[in-house]
Amino acid sequence: DAGITQSPRHKVTETGTPVTLRCHQTENHRYMYWYRQDPGHGLRLIHYSYGVKDTDKGEVSDGYSVSRSKTEDFLLTLESATSSQTSVYFCAISELDRGNTEAFFGQGTRLTVV
Amino acid sequence: QQPVQSPQAVILREGEDAVINCSSSKALYSVHWYRQKHGEAPVFLMILLKGGEQKGHEKISASFNEKKQQSSLYLTASQLSYSGTYFCGTGPTSGSARQLTFGSGTQLTVLP
Numbered sequence: 001d002a003g004i005t006q007s008p009r010h011k012v013t014e015t016g017t018p019v020t021l022r023c024h025q026t027e028n029h030r031y032m033y034w035y036r037q038d039p040g041h042g043l044r045l046i047h048y049s050y051g052v053k054d055t056d057k058g059e060v061s062d063g064y065s066v067s068r069s070k071t072e073d074f075l076l077t078l079e080s081a082t083s084s085q086t087s088v089y090f091c092a093i094s095e096l097d098r099g100n101t102e103a104f105f106g107q108g109t110r111l112t113v114v
Numbered sequence: 115q116q117p118v119q120s121p122q123a124v125i126l127r128e129g130e131d132a133v134i135n136c137s138s139s140k141a142l143y144s145v146h147w148y149r150q151k152h153g154e155a156p157v158f159l160m161i162l163l164k165g166g167e168q169k170g171h172e173k174i175s176a177s178f179n180e181k182k183q184q185s186s187l188y189l190t191a192s193q194l195s196y197s198g199t200y201f202c203g204t205g206p207t208s209g210s211a212r213q214l215t216f217g218s219g220t221q222l223t224v225l226p
Contacts (some may be wrong), residue, residue, distance in 0.1 A: 033214060042116065042201060042218035043156070044206055058213065059116070073202045090155060094214065102146065103203070105155035 002104035003027050006091050009066075012112045019078040021109050023091030024070075025035070031094045032074040034066065038088040043090065049074055081113045118159045119217035126192055127225050134187040134220045144201035145178050145185040146214065149196075156201060158200055159187075179221030192224045 003026030012020050023032060034046040045058030047066040055066050063085060065077045078085055084088075088110050094103040117138040124132055136145065144163050148156040162178035162185060173190045189196055199219045 031212060031214075035216070040218065042119075043203075043216035044116065045213060045215055048213060056212070059215070078161070102156070102158040102161060103148075107155050 002054075004091065004104055006089075006106035006107045008109060009107065011111045013064050013081050014068065014081050015082060015113055018078050019111065020077045021089055021091075021111070022095075023074040023106060025074075027093060027104070028071060029093040029104075030071075031056045031096050031103075033037045033092040033094070034064075034074070034076045035092065036085075037090060037108075038087050042101070046089075051097065052089050076080065077108065080113060081111075081114050085111065086113045087111060115208075116215055117202055117217040119173070119200075119220050120161055121174045121220060122218070123221040123223075124138055125223045129191050132192060133223060134189075134191045134200050134222070136185045136187070136204070136217055138183045138204050140204070142180060142183050142204050144205040145176070147185075147187050148201045148203065148216075149153065149221075150199045150201065152198070155216075159200075178220075187224070190210060192222075194224050194226065197222055 033048040035043040091106040135178040150156040
């Protein structure tokens with residue numbers, strides 16, 4: 001199994017509070033991704049990174065920010081959590097170069113905003 | 115923009131065949147297929163890179179028509195273990211080639 005760990009695995013937080021989710025890899029893969037999974041929407045890309053300090057927005061980036069100061073860590077921050085951000089969040093890693101290698105997923109973080 | 119998958123759900127009996135389709139409005143360089151069991155992370159099945167390429171593993175195979183920007187996943191003689199949600203992921207040729215965007219998924223249920 002690819003070395004990719006998400007933390008925390010479960011979190012309940014209050015509306016308006018900031019939340020940070022962590023993705024840690026031991027594979028030294030260049031690309032890292034954050035997705036959210038909601039019923040009927042599949043996996044939607046939030047942000048992704050193609051190197052240290054190199055990040056870009058995905059299709060549902062509003063209300064989220066990311067940082068990558070080390071190859072192995074990719075942080076997702078909800079600046080002010082809202083109930084619409086209640087979801088399961090997956091991190092993925094890849095050596096993706098124009099799509100020619102597989103992505104490995106973490107076990108997910110279930111976030112509930114009350 | 116997410117690729118479009120069809121059907122959204124399919125139920126079949128063990129031993130029957132199924133086809134899941136994936137299409138994109140953007141030009142594609144690659145198509146990925148993943149399967150996710152309930153409560154688990156998605157797991158890689160295969161990647162297709164070339165126009166018209168077909169790949170397969172045992173009774174699961176796929177095709178990729180680059181010109182039509184479409185891919186299909188074929189499951190033959192389905193087994194109970196095939197149940198789960200299938201996602202196609204696409205890496206576009208234009209714009210950012212680094213994105214990996216997934217469809218909304220196809221829920222496959224195999225009954226005994």
